[in-house]
Amino acid sequence: MAARNPQKSCLAGGDGAIPAPPFGEKVRAEWLALRFAEAGLSHVETDEVGNVHALLPASNLPAESTGRSWSSRHLDTVFPADTPLNPVLEWRFASPLRALATMAPVVIGMLAIAHALFQAKVELPAPLILLGNVGEEGEGDLRGVRHFL
Numbered sequence: 001m002a003a004r005n006p007q008k009s010c011l012a013g014g015d016g017a018i019p020a021p022p023f024g025e026k027v028r029a030e031w032l033a034l035r036f037a038e039a040g041l042s043h044v045e046t047d048e049v050g051n052v053h054a055l056l057p058a059s060n061l062p063a064e065s066t067g068r069s070w071s072s073r074h075l076d077t078v079f080p081a082d083t084p085l086n087p088v089l090e091w092r093f094a095s096p097l098r099a100l101a102t103m104a105p106v107v108i109g110m111l112a113i114a115h116a117l118f119q120a121k122v123e124l125p126a127p128l129i130l131l132g133n134v135g136e137e138g139e140g141d142l143r144g145v146r147h148f149l
Contacts, residue, residue, distance in 0.1 A: 022140035070129035074136030
């Protein structure tokens with residue numbers, strides 16, 4: 001039996017799937033905050049609206065430098081909390097789309113980038129803020145990104 005990727009299974013399916021409908025992203029945000037800390041990122045914080053952000057610092061910057069870059073992925077899904085999040089990838093039109101619609105792959109991708117940059121000790125030209133934002137879907141009305149900006 002193939003080994004399972006625990007990070008992917010927690011978000012995308014399996015026994016550890018984390019529902020995250022608009023206004024219900026708290027558990028997924030807590031999961032992401034732990035993953036940011038495990039990746040070695042600094043200043044891992046959750047703000048008033050539930051966004052999770054962390055910093056990958058840039059070294060050797062002049063003290064007067066104020067520039068920053070950021071990358072954001074939304075944590076919420078279009079699915080109600082009671083929707084089973086165990087997508088099955090079959091050769092049917094809707095199944096792969098449903099798996100991607102959970103946004104899990106892009107959240108995992110953001111974590112992979114963080115791990116790669118940190119582990120490779122890449123010298124960034126500016127600090128990089130990684131953001132897991134809330135309230136993107138439906139009546140969330142982009143509340144997380146609007147708050148962050």
